[in-house]
Amino acid sequence: MGKILGIDLGTTNSEVAIIEAGKPTIIKSAEGQQYFPSVVAFTKDGEMLVGETAKRQAVTNPEGTVHRIKRKMGTGEKTKVHGKNYSPEQISAFILQKIKKDAEDFLGEKISDAVITVPAYFNDDQRQATKNAGNIAGLTVKRIINEPTAASLAYGLDKKGDHKIAVYDFGGGTFDITLMEVGEGVFEVLSTNGDTKLGGSDMDQALVDYLANEFKKKNEIDLRDDPKSLQRLLESAEKAKMELSSTLQTDINLPYIAVVNNEPKHLEVKLTRAKFEEIISPLINKAEKPCKQALKDAKLKPSDIDYVVLVGGTTRIPLVRKKVEEIFGKKAKRDVDPMECVAIGAAIQAGVLSGEIDDDIVLLDVTPLTLSIETLGSVATELIPRNTTIPTKKSKVFSTAADNQPSVEINVLQGERPMATDNKSLGRFHLDGILPAPRGIPQIEVTFDIDANGIINVSAKDNGTGKEQSINITGSTKLSDEDIERMKQEAEKHAEEDKKRKEKVEIRNNGDALAHTAQKTLDELKEKISDEDKESIEKALKELRETLSKDDSDKIKEQTEELSKVLQKASTAIYQQAAQEAAAQQQAAPQGDNNETWSGHPSGDDKTIDADYEVKDDKKKSDDKKKKD
């Protein structure tokens, strides 16, 4: 079966969602908005407009614009526009057509099916009319579901056993309260109530009135009389309302809002949440009565309600949520966007019908904590990050930390801390038989393979010899929730000091690597380096090595930089000399067979990661070797 749209066909705005890769996603309109204004217009030229464009021209063409057609669904009452009669089904169909087209453009495929939501109080005629509207729009309506049911589905409340739910839907223009009972995934409406003339736009208006009255007191001019000022006031009132949902105070500054006696006037108001709440509380209190009535009709006490679900943008206002808590005596669920949850619930229902959401589908586990291995300087180098879905497999190539290092130790770690010692070691093993080679040359490929049961197979393979070693670790994903939480919290707590420790190790590793390079340069290019340069490199190298044996990061860093500087000076001189020689030879023999190439320092393969193994048992050996050199 093809994809099925989930449509929240609203009074002022409509929204549409679909299941994509198992997840519900909101589809934006062609105009780039999360919603489609439920407005249809017919221009004098006979053009039909739907959504945002219809809304933009509404005041210039009121007789040709149809709003809030949802209120007429099922009545059979015709709307006459430019001499032509339209049924409510037809008008709704135009909205659905626009939604269908934009969704098809977004998805790149034809859509023929939909699940559409309706208010819980819609009767059979109204539901049938909604279904007809879908059919006229070219959609097979697979199911009509109640808006509060859809909202509950978005919260997964169908899977939590038998209980009672209150859905508190406070939108832009209307308020609805629905009490439902759910058992074995079936929703039953117990009672419903509401206020069709109460919504967020009333709050905007109340705020505009307050601002305009305050301005009038000082400037003796009513901003509401000028459409230009009124529009700016309306926009900033809505913005302030939204802002005060997350902050305690906001500034409303409208420069050049009016001109009084040739003098420009600015509106400057500091609005606190407390003042805002004082302005809107009469409106919010209006929602209480319908709730009490709904409880009475369902013969329920507030304490009988198990879950309260919030729908509609107005429920983002803290005072609204406080009121809900006051009425029902419990905190409301709010982790799904209240503006989107009805469309999302419709998409979930659609996904169940189309088989895209399959209850039988295997729920895959994730790795609760990061898996890494220990590398040079006790650093934990990440292979598989936390929250990766399993089964999964990941490889990284590492190298040795010392010349002629015959073996490496793989220490498998679990945890979020950057240093190996702070994490839990799940197991360790050695890979030996590495052929003698300078540090950084051998390629050891480490692979973590976690199967669906959480069993980790860690293998290390020497890409040079093909030699391989591995271990199996069981039970790594079976950590208790407390353990995981504790480990995460510890990582957060120590984040700052851990960062410093890791930096320290990195400075030391950098210094160590540069000392190695410098020694190599001296050995290989002793003939080419001037005595003066040689002396300064040797001096800087000696100093760095001495400091490396102590614990002073700043000094190590400083001396690493110093050594790097003298090395660069020497190599620049070598290049210049080589260039001069080449130029001289070219003059002598233009096609000279100058085969002599400068053999640079061994640099690792591109794939090799700059995180070397710590050398344990071979430290002495390589040090001895260096001494001999």
Added chain:
Amino acid sequence: MSTKKSNDERNNKCDKKTDSLGKELNKLKSEIKKLKQEVKEKDNKLLRSYANLQNYQKTTEKKSQYMENETKKKYLSELIELKELLKKAYEDKDPRAGLKLMLNNLENFFEKEQIKYIDCVGKIFDHNIHHAVTAIEKNDCEDGTILEEIKKGYFIDDKLLRPSQVIVAKKK
């Protein structure tokens, strides 16, 4: 004698049949084993590709969050620049020259970003690029003429960034 012979013959036949059935059974057994192994491998592959998809979704989400932040940074740093300069202008006794330059800079920035102003006053209302806030009854001009601009509208790359908010004439 003949009975014995026929019995022997029958036994012989039975043995042969048992033999071939045994072989058949072994063949089927090994086939089942093979198929079981195959199903197990396919199952594993399916699980892995499903997990891969989920992990891909996670990284894509992270990447788009990152991209969003990068874009934000670009525009916010322009705004910060403007704020710092506005502060200087505010402290300036005669800020007009400075303000003019700042305005020029902003206009250049918008031009670079392909942002174009929608010229609208005196034109006929177009719902594709204009948003009518009010209509005023007026008979001395064509129906639908834009009388006043409340908020400027802009295009970005020839697509609508935001519509002009306008006051439109309406015949009585």
